[in-house]
Amino acid sequence: MSLSASRAFRHAGPSVRALCTSARVESKKPGNAKAKTKTAAPVKAKEDESLPLDEAIRVLRALEIASPHSAFQMEVMTKHNKPNAPPLRGRISLPHDPRRVADTIIVFAEADSPAANAAREAGAHIVGGQDLFPKILGGEIVPTKCLATAGMMPLVSASLARFLGPKGLMPNAKRGTVGEGVEMGRLVEEAGGSIEWKANKLGTVRSPVGRMTFAADDITQNIRLFMDHIRDQSVKLSSSESALARVNKTGKLTRVCIETTHGPSIEIKDLL
Numbered sequence: 318m319s320l321s322a323s324r325a326f327r328h329a330g331p332s333v334r335a336l337c338t339s340a341r342v343e344s345k346k347p348g349n350a351k352a353k354t355k356t357a358a359p360v361k362a363k364e365d366e367s368l369p370l371d372e373a374i375r376v377l378r379a380l381e382i383a384s385p386h387s388a389f390q391m392e393v394m395t396k397h398n399k400p401n402a403p404p405l406r407g408r409i410s411l412p413h414d415p416r417r418v419a420d421t422i423i424v425f426a427e428a429d430s431p432a433a434n435a436a437r438e439a440g441a442h443i444v445g446g447q448d449l450f451p452k453i454l455g456g457e458i459v460p461t462k463c464l465a466t467a468g469m470m471p472l473v474s475a476s477l478a479r480f481l482g483p484k485g486l487m488p489n490a491k492r493g494t495v496g497e498g499v500e501m502g503r504l505v506e507e508a509g510g511s512i513e514w515k516a517n518k519l520g521t522v523r524s525p526v527g528r529m530t531f532a533a534d535d536i537t538q539n540i541r542l543f544m545d546h547i548r549d550q551s552v553k554l555s556s557s558e559s560a561l562a563r564v565n566k567t568g569k570l571t572r573v574c575i576e577t578t579h580g581p582s583i584e585i586k587d588l589l
Contacts, residue, residue: 389527398520435502
């Protein structure tokens with residue numbers, strides 16, 4: 318090898334190992350003067366990149382060691398994505414609250430009513446009637462949860478439906494945010510520690526499930542309880558399907574991943 322060729326070889330860039338390769342094989346058959354060249358079929362390398370839940374949590378915590386305020390988020394892909402069908406949704410109170418900022422709970426109730434008094438005793442941040450409407454529309458009050466009595470609902474709907482509705486804050490009896498009397502106190506307590514979630518148009522659910530400061534066991538507990546809750550809501554939403562489909566609780570859930578604020582998304586293989 319010449320000196321110039323030797324230098325070129327030493328300064329050549331690093332080689333790249335392809336995941337899909339084709340090998341040229343030289344074969345000679347008796348009686349043939351010329352060798353025939355054959356191209357082997359591509360060899361595809363497939364790797365299972367999913368991890369058990371406990372291991373995925375350890376990996377993400379190691380990657381986020383410089384970001385102690387990061388959050389763990391869960392992503393669940395489902396088949397609840399038919400046009401014009403009701404979305405998969407729910408509300409859950411996790412044993413370890415993953416939210417960084419506490420809720421601001423607003424209760425629309427008649428002045429000095431049993432519901433208003435029960436709401437205040439239960440810890441509602443603001444309780445009032447029509448006097449709250451302009452403050453909410455003007456941004457002076459920014460609620461994260463809204464509850465109301467049945468008697469206040471017509472006024473709330475007429476004045477705030479277009480504002481609260483798109484934000485998912487409109488009180489609704491089916492969602493447990495409309496009540497009367499002492500029941501309002503229980504609704505306020507449930508709303509204070511609960512997380513409301515809803516699948517998007519593609520049927521994907523995303524929700525916080527932990528923080529970097531939590532113990533690994535606490536994150537695991539939150540995630541497993543959240544998965545059980547999604548399964549139950551999925552079964553309820555699929556109640557019109559065949560009995561066999563309802564028994565197969567995981568039939569509508571296709572993929573589960575967890576991620577952190579700055580970390581990658583890791584598929585979990587032991588949650589479905």
